[in-house]
Ligand code: SF4
């Protein structure tokens with residue numbers, strides 16, 4: 039094993055160990071999670087009997103209480119706030135009965151707990167750091183200062199900082215997925231999530247997917263494993279693009295028709311919480327595949343990857359190629375981890391996602407590529 043491989047392996051093992059030691063938050067109940075939970079589990083989590091809760095809400099007597107909450111609510115024309123009201127009503131009744139019921143003190147409202155349970159200070163720190171990383175990466179890209187060593191250092195640091203230390207939430211795909219899911223199942227828009235989504239998207243439009251390339255906790259982890267020196271395979275973009283769009287469409291249709299979140303159980307970002315075996319298994323599959331294929335989750339499944347790929351059409355700064363000075367050596371196309379520079383260089387209408395790695399800019403022998411709002415001047419080739 040050569041030195042580079044040893045260093046990478048050490049970094050990966052350290053990251054995995056750090057993930058494994060990450061404590062599972064004791065109380066984390068998201069509205070979207072609540073909607074995909076079996077109704078009886080939701081009732082138990084709120085400290086009330088599922089049968090009583092169903093009766094209080096006026097659900098049919100033969101309703102299957104093991105079905106996902108969202109599904110039951112949709113079938114009865116109800117929404118999550120109705121659950122909340124019914125729980126409060128049951129608690130009030132229990133409180134009236136007092137000690138005679140043995141119910142004890144009322145359990146705090148779970149939805150209020152969800153909002154209170156969020157560590158807003160941690161979220162603010164995370165966004166401040168994300169913005170700092172975004173600005174730093176953008177400056178480095180625009181000044182053509184991204185060295186392989188710096189890039190790998192950031193790929194080690196980003197999952198540690200934004201995943202292991204600052205946790206799974208928030209994350210960019212979660213803002214898309216959860217916003218759709220919540221709206222589909224309750225008609226509610228959770229404004230902080232929308233603001234977070236807007237922040238991710240604005241960053242991605244100012245600097246073409248710089249957030250994904252440098253700050254996303256799972257995106258950077260996949261990028262890190264891709265650096266392990268093996269033969270690589272670049273799947274055709276038509277394939278990854280169709281799978282990603284199809285997965286997003288299926289998720290949206292199921293969310294609006296059945297009220298179930300099909301992405302949540304396999305969300306690989308939960309590797310940073312080790313909260314779900316299926317999700318960890320999916321993350322492991324993605325990371326193993328990611329040794330040969332560049333960012334498989336981003337390319338094939340990520341909802342934010344899809345949305346920000348659309349945003350790339352209007353991105354302000356991105357790799358720009360001066361075709362007058364380009365000598366057609368195709369080095370950038372060979373070194374680019376996917377097909378993005380091929381599409382950008384050949385002025386294709388829908389090039390693949392560029393993850394702002396900076397490689398094409400670094401390897402061009404005649405400085406015909408730069409990160410900016412326009413291509414480098416022709417005299418840049420002489421620098
Ligand atoms: S595309 Fe990849 S890097 Fe971007 S948000 Fe999705 S998982 Fe993260």
Ligand code: SF4
Nearest residue numbers: 374392393395396398
């Ligand atoms: S090498 Fe490819 S992914 Fe990296 S910056 Fe260039 S176009 Fe983007």
